[in-house]
Amino acid sequence: MHLLLVEDDHLVAEGLCRSLRQQGYSVEHSSTVKSAMQWLQNDEIELVVLDLGLPDGDGIDILKHIKKHRKNLPVVILTARGSIDDKVMGLDLGADDYLAKPFDPAELFARLRVASRRVTQAQTSTLKVGDVEMDTAAFTVRFQGEPVNLPRKEFMLLKALLENQxxxxxxxxxxxxxxxWGEEVGSNTIEVHIHHLRKKFPKEFIKTLRGIGYVVGKR
Amino acid sequence: MHLLLVEDDHLVAEGLCRSLRQQGYSVEHSSTVKSAMQWLQNDEIELVVLDLGLPDGDGIDILKHIKKHRKNLPVVILTARGSIDDKVMGLDLGADDYLAKPFDPAELFARLRVASRRVTQAQTSTLKVGDVEMDTAAFTVRFQGEPVNLPRKEFMLLKALLENQxxxxxxxxxxxxxxxWGEEVGSNTIEVHIHHLRKKFPKEFIKTLRGIGYVVGKR
DNA sequence: AGCGAAACTTAAATAAAACTTAAGAAAAAT
DNA sequence: ATTTTTCTTAAGTTTTATTTAAGTTTCGCT
Structure with missing residues (x-):
């Protein structure tokens, strides 16, 4: 799950990034309003942790922007200011949750889980194409009813394909x-994973379009 | 299972917390109406033990609030007042059960099990997968009919696995x-407990999915 | 048909995750 | 208060996943 952390204090940001990654998020970090806005162009951001009080503008603007353009993107607000007004304003504007600094990281994680659950639960957890069936919540895949065990990356790849049947x-x-981002690989990994997947499913389940890409399912 | 204990008498609270934890609950404790309300924001609270008669307001308000916002959250009421009226009022408002102080902790535990069973949908207090059988009320586990002794954490872990076969x-x-909350550990405890459990059951009873997690039972 | 680009296959190297131990800390029991 | 049990940590080990890279095949194009 791709998460955008907007936080200007570098020390705080660094620590949070690390522990968020440990929690399994893919973390992007912005320390200014400007760069945050840029990241938000990217559709793959699924969750935002937003520190109000940035050097080059007000974090509230970011929140407004998000709620205008991507109503459904969950946002958890962090702030040093503890006033009720701030809290009310944030929540009224559509933030999903609110934490006053200093806070316990574990509490942040809990709130993120709640916030992201809202999103995750919305989409159904099973994908099916032909006789390949995937339950994304339970991390299971079946082929003709038989369970198939896939390593993580293969699972993710298959998921991406099924989601775009x-x-x-x-x-x-x-x-x-x-x-x-920034970690993108420099070799033929995808090809190799595709190859491994193909050994586990019917030969032409994953089709190649030379020079274009891969598909699954009828078109 | 995350439980919220609302109790202002610190002595009582401390004792209850400890024994509830021994019963395998994760316990959060509030001694005021205000902080209780705050904890109730958290969706992961699954069970509430509520002492009426708090210093800064009436516990009944908490009950009303719960039943308004989370109809399905089970609540067990404690009270020093033994009057029938209180009891009736509590139950009418949707409390699941009612205990007058002083009470036997064992009775509270039993009632909590009943209350949480309602939520879990489980009809019985026993879980069974393969030839591993657990009685969650009696805290016993058998493998092929033979009793197996498990320390608390191992028991809880096994329970979590069985509940999600x-x-x-x-x-x-x-x-x-x-x-x-806030106590989530920073090391490989789960791995170690899994390891210990495995020594007590067939080798592949608990399956590992590398990079993903653990499962029990067929899939 | 033959050339070049793209994709496939394979195997080895690297990296990551999980397992195993054992020792020390904490909690419970006596 | 002492002893025993259980829990957590951390380091070392093993296993498995992932990436890389080189060699091979396939495909589409002129």
Whole structure:
């Protein structure tokens, strides 16, 4: 799950980044309003942790922007100011939750889980194409009813394909779903994973479109 | 299972907290109406033990609030007042059960089990997967009919696995079931407990899905 | 048909995750 | 208060996943 952390205090940011990653999030970090806005162009951000009180503008603007353009993106606010007014304003503007500094990281994680659950639960947890079935919540995959065990990256790749049944995706698109930005790999990983997946499913389940990408399902 | 205890008498609270934890609950404690309300924001609270008669307001208000916002959250009421009227009022407002002080802790535990069973949908207090059988009320586990003695944490971990037969759960999910907020551990405890459990059951009873989590039972 | 680009296959190297131990800290029991 | 049990940590080990890279095949194009 891709998370955007907007926090200007570098010390705080560094620590949070690390522990958020430990919690399994892919974390992007902005320390200014400007760069935060830029990241928000990116559709793959699914969750935002927002510190109010940035050097180059007001974090509230970011919140407003988010709620205008992506109503459904969950936002958890951090702030040093503890006043009720701030809290009310934040929540009224559509923030999902609010934490006053200093806070216990564990509490932040709990609140993030709650916030992201709202999003995750909305989408159904099972995907099916042909006789390949995936339960994204339980992390299970079946082929003709038989369980198939997939390592994490293969699972993620298959998920990306199933989620876009009938739509061709380029290797680069797929890559960006499996890796964090800045971490994008420099070799033929996707090809190799595709190859491994193919050994576990019918030969032509994953189709190749030369020079274009990969698809699953009819089109 | 995360439980919120609302109790202003510190002596009582301390004792209850400890024994509830021994029963395997993750306990949060509030001694005021205000802080109780705050904890109730947290969706992961699954069970409430509520002492009426708090210093800064009436516990009945908390009950009303709960039943308004989270109809399904089970509440067990404690009270020093023994009057029938209180009892009737509490139950009418949707409390699941009622205990007059002084009470036998064992009775509270029993009632909590009943109350939480309602939520879990489980009809009985026994879980069974393969030839591993657990009686959650009696705190006993049998393997092929033979009793197995498990320390608390191992018991809780096994319970979490059995309750989700066929579902893969990540170490983090499991952790959050065994520990309370702010206490979530910083090391490989789960791995170690899994290891200990495995010595007591067939080798592949608990399956590992590398990078994903652990499961029990068929899938 | 033959060339070049793209994708496939394979195997080895690297990295990551999980397992195993054992020792010390904490909690419970006596 | 003492002893025993259980829990947590951390380091070392093993296992497995992932990436890389090189060699091979396939495909589309002129």
């Amino acid at each position: 009938g739509r061709v995706q380029s290797k680069q698109q797929l890559e960006s779903k499996l890796y964090e | 066929g579902r893969v759960q990540s170490k983090q999910q499991l952790e959050s079931k065994l520990y309370e």
